[in-house]
Amino acid sequence: MRRRFFNAPMIKTALRSLFKAPATVKFPTAPMEYGEIYRGIIENDIEACIFCGMCVKKCPAGVIDVIRDEKTWSIDRSGCIQCANCVTNCPKKCLKMVNVAPAAMTEQSVESLVNA
Amino acid sequence: MGNRTLIPFGPQHPVLPEPIHLDLVLEDEWVVEAIPSIGFIHRGLEKLVEVKDFQDYVYVAERICGICSFKHGMGYSMAVENVMGITVPERAEFLRAIWGELSRVHSHLLWLGLAADALGFENLFMHCWRLRETILDIFDMTTGGRVIFSVCKVGGVRKDISAEKLAFIRETLLGMREELNKVLTIFIDDATVRNRMSGLGYVSPEDAHNFGAVGPMARASGIEMDCRTLGYNVYKEIGFKVITETSGDCLGRTKVRIREIFNSIDMIVNAIDLIPKDTTIDAPVKGFPDGEYFARLEQPRGEVVYYIRANGTKFLERMRMRTPTFANIPILLNLLKGVELADVPILVLTIDPCISCCER
Ligand code: SF4
Numbered sequence: 048m049r050r051r052f053f054n055a056p057m058i059k060t061a062l063r064s065l066f067k068a069p070a071t072v073k074f075p076t077a078p079m080e081y082g083e084i085y086r087g088i089i090e091n092d093i094e095a096c097i098f099c100g101m102c103v104k105k106c107p108a109g110v111i112d113v114i115r116d117e118k119t120w121s122i123d124r125s126g127c128i129q130c131a132n133c134v135t136n137c138p139k140k141c142l143k144m145v146n147v148a149p150a151a152m153t154e155q156s157v158e159s160l161v162n163a
Numbered sequence: 164m165g166n167r168t169l170i171p172f173g174p175q176h177p178v179l180p181e182p183i184h185l186d187l188v189l190e191d192e193w194v195v196e197a198i199p200s201i202g203f204i205h206r207g208l209e210k211l212v213e214v215k216d217f218q219d220y221v222y223v224a225e226r227i228c229g230i231c232s233f234k235h236g237m238g239y240s241m242a243v244e245n246v247m248g249i250t251v252p253e254r255a256e257f258l259r260a261i262w263g264e265l266s267r268v269h270s271h272l273l274w275l276g277l278a279a280d281a282l283g284f285e286n287l288f289m290h291c292w293r294l295r296e297t298i299l300d301i302f303d304m305t306t307g308g309r310v311i312f313s314v315c316k317v318g319g320v321r322k323d324i325s326a327e328k329l330a331f332i333r334e335t336l337l338g339m340r341e342e343l344n345k346v347l348t349i350f351i352d353d354a355t356v357r358n359r360m361s362g363l364g365y366v367s368p369e370d371a372h373n374f375g376a377v378g379p380m381a382r383a384s385g386i387e388m389d390c391r392t393l394g395y396n397v398y399k400e401i402g403f404k405v406i407t408e409t410s411g412d413c414l415g416r417t418k419v420r421i422r423e424i425f426n427s428i429d430m431i432v433n434a435i436d437l438i439p440k441d442t443t444i445d446a447p448v449k450g451f452p453d454g455e456y457f458a459r460l461e462q463p464r465g466e467v468v469y470y471i472r473a474n475g476t477k478f479l480e481r482m483r484m485r486t487p488t489f490a491n492i493p494i495l496l497n498l499l500k501g502v503e504l505a506d507v508p509i510l511v512l513t514i515d516p517c518i519s520c521c522e523r
Pocket residue numbers: 091095096097098099100101102103113120136137138139140141142
């Protein structure tokens with residue numbers, strides 16, 4: 048078998064990359080850009096929410112909790128799998144997904160919204 | 164007989180992307196036997212089907228694996244649709260084909276990168292993953308997620324792709340072809356890669372058949388086995404070809420994956436050209452499933468089987484799946500007999516192991 052140790056395609060590719068802008072983003076210094084429909088964190092317009100509990104039923108991860116009497120809607124963001132099933136099934140369309148990734152957290156906490 | 168040694172390989176190992184554990188029985192440098200143990204990341208996702216609404220379970224099914232996530236969601240949906248007699252609208256089928264084949268391109272590019280990395284070819288690894296990033300950006304743009312899409316649902320899909328986005332995908336993929344050609348020919352032409360992979364881990368067609376190999380593992384040995392020929396989805400219309408090689412070695416399996424990338428790109432472009440204008444993307448789901456079904460489909464790693472049994476309530480009674488990695492473990496164990504210790508990493512990698520699918 049004739050062996051070719053001089054590898055033209057790889058050298059060409061490597062040389063070309065040398066003069067190109069990097070393919071990666073300098074993350075902490077350059078801002079992170081999210082796509083328009085990026086499935087990020089769930090927000091609830093608590094004024095419009097009727098506390099029907101549909102989102103609780105439909106959440107496959109079981110991270111939403113609604114207490115109707117106290118008009119409280121809460122979510123454990125660390126368990127949310129960003130499937131948007133709650134958004135699709137909310138009858139009042141008060142839930143929405145914002146195109147920002149959930150922030151890193153140091154401890155598990157439940158975020159509660161109350162319609163006072 | 165030389166000295167016998169037992170070497171534990173995995174579940175944590177620099178070359179392994181996923182936790183499989185093998186006890187390698189060595190005689191000097193040669194492996195005489197490999198004893199696998201799996202179960203490190205079992206999460207009990209199949210059991211979960213008994214307590215989740217059958218429609219919501221799609222999102223759990225998708226998360227069985229991060230690489231073939233779309234095909235998992237689709238396999239589960241197909242099984243439920245067949246039990247309930249739902250006909251998926253044509254546009255949804257095309258969209259499923261587009262996302263499914265894009266997943267294949269991204270999965271194969273990921274594997275090629277990992278293979279290059281296992282060979283110590285860091286430069287090539289970076290280029291493969293750079294190209295893969297383009298596909299991930301397309302996912303981000305069309306589904307809102309980079310690896311988990313949450314677009315498949317029972318009865319169709321949840322999101323449509325607009326005509327402008329489809330045109331953009333078409334352009335991007337056609338532009339990518341040339342770039343892919345440049346990078347991927349290195350796998351075939353380069354002496355380093357060829358000397359390392361050619362002739363290594365030979366699987367004869369008989370062995371592939373007897374041990375039940377699936378996917379590129381079987382196709383590289385010349386077995387024409389691909390579930391996309393079964394007639395699900397729109398594969399008949401978009402120019403699907405079964406890709407086989409005859410060499411049966413690591414290089415053959417690499418070539419099968421490379422050629423599949425190009426075939427998938429052709430299929431996506433054809434699907435974009437042929438996609439119906441009718442904007443219905445989901446069929447209504449009425450009532451609860453009752454009955455059982457076996458769905459078979461082709462994931463990037465090979466054939467996956469979904470079995471569901473429903474009893475007329477909103478919870479399924481049973482859901483079981485057989486993933487391609489599980490089917491390829493027997494042939495891997497056979498392959499490892501008689502190889503040198505240094506070849507084990509690349510041989511384990513060659514089946515494209517996805518242990519998180521395998522263990523659910
Ligand atoms: S489904 Fe919508 S309206 Fe009902 S409780 Fe949840 S957020 Fe409120």
